[in-house]
Amino acid sequence: MSVYLYRWGKFAFRRKWIVLPVWLLCFMVLAGLGGKFQKPMTDDFSMPNLPSERATEILDQHFPGMSAEFAFDAVTGTYVVGAPAGQKLTEPKNRAAIDELITELSQLNIVDHAKPIVNPIAATEEMGCLVPQPDPKDCSGAPLNVLNPTMPDTVAYFQVPFAIKEFGDVTDADRTAAYDAGNKARAAGLTVEISGTIATVQEAPSGKSEMIGMGVAFIVMMIAFGAIVAAFVPIITAIVGLGAATSLIFLSTSVLSVPSFTTFLASMIGIALSIDYALFIVSRYKHELSVQDSPEEAAGTALGTAGSAVVFAGLTVIIALVGLGIVGVRFLTFMGLGGAIAAAFAVLTAITLMPALLGAFGRFLFKPKLPFVAQKDPDDDSVPTMGGRVAKVIAHYPAVTMIAAIVLLGLLAWPATNLNLGLPGEDSMPKTTTVRKAYDLRTEGFGEGSNGVLQVAVDLSETPPDQREAALTALSDKLASYPDMAVVTEPVMSKDGAGALINGIPKTGPNAQSTKDLVQEARNDEAALNAQYHLRYGITGTTAIYADIDHVLLSKIVPYMAIVAGAAFILLILVFRSILVPLTAALGFLLSMAATFGATVLIFQEGKFDLIKDPHPLVSFLPIMLIGLVFGLAMDYQVFLVTRMREEYVQGASPTVAVVRGYKHGARVVTSAAIIMISVFGSFLLESDVTAKSMGFALAVGVALDAFVVRMVLIPALLVLLGKWAWWMPAWLEKIVPNIDVEGTGLRKLQSGH
DSSP states (O other): OHHHHHHHHHHHHHTHHHHHHHHHHHHHHHHHHHHHHOOOOBOOOOOTTOTTHHHHHHHHHHSTTGGGGGSTTOOOOEEEEEOOTTOOTTSHHHHHHHHHHHHHHHTOTTBOTTSOOOOHHHHHHHTTOOSSSOOTTTTTTOSBOTTOSSSTTSEEEEEOOBOOOOGGGOOHHHHHHHHHTTHHHHHTTOEEEEESGGGOOOOOOOSHHHHHHHHHHHHHHHHHHSBSHHHHHHHHHHHHHHHHHHHHHHHHTTTSOOBTHHHHHHHHHHHHHHHHHHHHHHHHHHHHHTTSSSHHHHHHHHHHHHHHHHHHHHHHHHHHHHGGGGGOOHHHHHHHHHHHHHHHHHHHIIIIIHHHHHHHHGGGTTOSBOTTSSOSOTTOTTSOOHHHHHHHHHHHSHHHHHHHHHHHHHHHHGGGGGOOEEOOOGGGSOTTSHHHHHHHHHHHHHOGGGGGOEEEEEEOTTSOGGGHHHHHHHHHHHHHTSTTEEEEOOOEEOTTSSEEEEEEEESSOTTOHHHHHHHHHHHHTHHHHHHHHOOEEEEESHHHHHHHHHHHHHHHHHHHHHHHHHHHHHHHHHHHOOSHHHHHHHHHHHHHHHHHHHHHIIIIISOGGGSOSSOOOEETTHHHHHHHHHHHHHHHHHHHHHHHHHHHHHTTOOHHHHHHHHHHHHHHHHHHHHHHHHHHHHGGGGSSOHHHHHHHHHHHHHHHIIIIIIIIIIHHHHHHHHGGGGGOOOHHHHHHSOOOOTTOHHHHHHHHTO
16 A cells, blocks of 8 residues: 555655646535535434334324424424512413413414414413312323422413424524514513424534634644644645535535534544644655655655555544444434545545645745744654653553553543433523523423423223223322322323323433433333233333433444444554554553543533533433544554554564654654644534533543553553564464555565665
């Protein structure tokens, strides 16, 4: 491979005014097609074959049309109304304001006029619950908080049926109309907030993160290269690579339904990898300029050596991202594919566009030189560097440094034992949004569990008619007996008499682990009730769906890691021609991953150090996404650093000397690359979306721990301890593994004429 890339590098450098226009034409065509045929993205987080689908089937059978309310893309809206301080909603003026609010809503063209809006005060009154001491069981389903002993009759809620079919069809004008319908009631002193998808705004990334990441990357590269112009080259490849990848994703929306989060992941991956790979090649090119006869030869050699490492580093990232498809979750599959496309373009621009840019900038590339910055060439063995000093310390005390790294990672990993997962719901919205205000107001009036009601759909088809009432009573009593169940409503019978719907209100919110345990406990008790009454039931609703998704994602982590790690292990055997080097690389990743989970739990879930004002469970798909992304990036650093060590070893250095020299050569570029990655990912903490915040933080911490603790401390210490056995491979395997020559042995033979 090194020979082919060497020849291409020389050609692209020499024929730059052919390569650059071709790239520009391809970029413009992709951008034009993407802009012309782009269609709106979706926010469908649905998964097939969830246990909650059983409830959907029962609802479709006995309550036709009702299951549509629980679809992920359904347009829903719940108005939560609060009385002025010291007043009740049942007072005449407040009641009149609610009547006027419902009248205003009924006149909106986005409302389904075939379905009446139920007045919560009137409905509570019809239930006979507007009395001093209502029966708790009979009034458990009242839409007015009559059962709240501290503040009765002060909060109410009611659903509004909207005529809009899918969430993706909701416009900003629709959201404004839905909110403004409550202005008169607000003017009358009431608090009116809206929950549900009609009020949910899917914010696009602000772009600040990418700009900050680019800015930090530019500064780091100026320091790494010691020049201003050279720092622009990786920025150019990043813009071109990310632009092409994003355009291709936009183009795919014309034929596929693509989740909106796809571009967020592609942005993070595209910027970080494009800059990292360009940095690696330009750094090698800078060194080759000092030892080669011509810039063209230097470009070819840089691409043949560093470019080969980039190709295989990129392949590990692509394998990890494409592997997300095995989870069987549609939005994760698309996010992985989007990231893989961005990674592929990062590699493509690095090995095809980069040498042409080197030729275009020519002798001006490393000018003007910055004084006192990056004046020491790490590839000059006579010049001491910080990387060289650190390498010598690790080589002198390998056991101590290895143990210190493991202890540090172990301490950081400890909080991960309290990991709690959930999906970003209304409780994770910014506190300034009407959706979050509605959630908090409803919690105040009815308890947090009222925001995640469990819908228990009961099928009584096989239950004898004379036993159906007893069966429902037994089920209701069983549900009410759970310690974490706050209220169980009276069963609502279907028109055919063979189905029923019971609502259970937990004591805790939708993402609480106790609520998820409650769902599982209720499902486990079905067998006993079925044996006695021949009934069957399913549980759906936000809480049940969240619990199902958590279970599916967690159950996929082990097979995902096995497949991705196995594929990457084989790839690394090809790169390093060793068994133990890939093995230590994988084991080191497990340690850094555990520590990353621990740090993220500490900050985002437990709210330590007050860095996050509103702690929540980590988003359900974060662990598997984090594993996929950081694994790919970790192998990048493994390839960047250890290929130089192998290159020294193949050229005759002793194992320890090879580690020290390789570390000295690769430390600066790996450090620079890691800082850039951390900056790009960490800048997403500025986004308002809690999912973007937590993922950006976790990725930044993951890269920091894996690069600076595992790859630059633990792995070198292990390689020193292993000695020559680090590069051992069984003879039978040596014969069948193709020699892809990442270290450039064939290239050196070609250059020497042998």
